[in-house]
Amino acid sequence: MNLTKLRYVVAVDREGSISRAARVLHITQSAVTKAVADVEAELALSLFDRRARGVVTTAEGRDFIDRAARILSDMDQLVDDARTKRDSRDRVLRIGIAPPSLEGLMNRTIRHLVLNHEAVRVQLRGTPFEAGMQLLRQGDLDALIGPSHPLSPQTGLRSEPLPPLRACIFARKGHPLTGRRLQGRDIAAYPIITPDLSGPHVEPILDILENLEDEPLRSLHMLENFPMAAGIIERSDAVGTVSVTYVQSQAFRTRFEALDFDMGAPVPMALITRGEMQPSKAMKWLREALEAHPPTVPLTPGMSLLAETAT
Template identity: 55%
Template sequence: MNLTKLRYVVAVDRHNAITAAARVLNVTQSAVTKAVADVEKELGAALYERHARGVTATAAGREFIDRASRILADMDQLVADMDAGRASREQVLRIGVSSSSLEGLMSRAIWALVGAHPEVRVQMRGAPFETAVQLFRQGDLDALVGPARPLMAEAGVRCDPLPPLMAQFYVRRGHPLVGRGISAQDVAAYPMIVPETTGPYADPIQHVMQQVDGDPARRLHIMEDFTMAAGVIERSEAIGVVVDSYARSRQFRSRFEVLDFGVQAPLPMAVAFRSSGRQSRALGWFRKAVQDFPPT
């Protein structure tokens, strides 16, 4: 006995005829007749009395049909509740950004997303690259914005390419290194503040740290929060790392200066999402928003 047969039996009772039930169910009359016969055989009792104008439930049939109706109603409600829960979950979009210092570059995309789709609830999380990838692998993130090459190497992942980013070293206004050509050795002579030692900033950091005697990690401050790092740099001779597009802004130039030092080639970026399963509407909307307003 299965739910389909129960539906056929209940439909016959509601319409008082096998022919009418078959028409409403959009199945053949023989399919309904067989379903009723199968259920009667399994129960060992007749469900209906047949007569010229149709059928009526027997006493045993009435008890069974009423209970079957309740079971079907409960199942229909369960499916409706699951659909409603799925729609609610689709409204929550968990986005990872690596590294954390790039979160500010996502502002325009998030403004566009929430402005066009106010029902979406965004949960943004910045993290070092390895941490962000692990969160993505275990299903705690729906999308991850970060360096394209390592993301594309992940199994079961699709990537939308984004414009590349370029990192620059920056210092406070009036810093001793401002206004002259400098080398990696010059940069290595000062404390450095970085958001992480992997991800978008790995190459320039490693290039400079190779010039340091002893343990290079002892020369680094690691601060994921850009505002905190900028505050320290503004008050000291430390050197920080900033994305080139933000370094050109008037707000940044009013407080800091970019060093005349080639840091690295442009770094390809991407937004990664799982290739398997059904893509939520919210994820589709985010993918469009980040293409329209990329983190540059």
């Protein structure tokens, strides 16, 4: 016995007629008749007395049909509850940024996502890359944005490329280092602020520190809060690292200058997600926001970083 046949039987009881039940169910009368006969045969009892103008439920059939109606109602509620929870899950988007110092790159992306989709609820967290991958695998994150790494097909994860991340050293306007090509020893002569030593472009920073006689790591300010670091750099001779995304903004140009120092090759970036068959609506909206406002913006071909900041 299956739920479909039970629905047909309950419909006949409610309508008092096989023909009317067929119209309500949008199926043929013969299909309803067969379903009733199959259930009666399986139960070895008559559910209905056939009359000239319809059917009347028998005393034995009454108890069975009432219980069947309750079961069907419970099943319908179960399905509705599952759909409601799925709709709720579809609205929530848990995004990891690796490393945490790159959270600021997502400002325009998240603003676009939230302002254009009122239903979405964003939970953004910074995380070291390996920790973020573990959170993604165990279902505690829906997406991870960070440096691209080769993924094995067995992980069940998918990597979608984003524009590469390029960083530079920056300082306040009028800093003694502006206007000339710099070497590591030039940078090392001034206080250096960096978000951490685990993120992208850490190698150029370590190369700069090799020019110091003292213990290198004790010569750094490590501040993940970029507004805090920027406030210090604007008011002192300290220098720091910043992404080209921010360097190309008007807000940067009015306060700072990019220094002419080679920070190495751009770092490939990616959006990493679980290889789900049916992505949520919120995930689709995130991809649209990333396309409209990518967190990293490559340099214009043929133009140097300093030329870009001077325009």
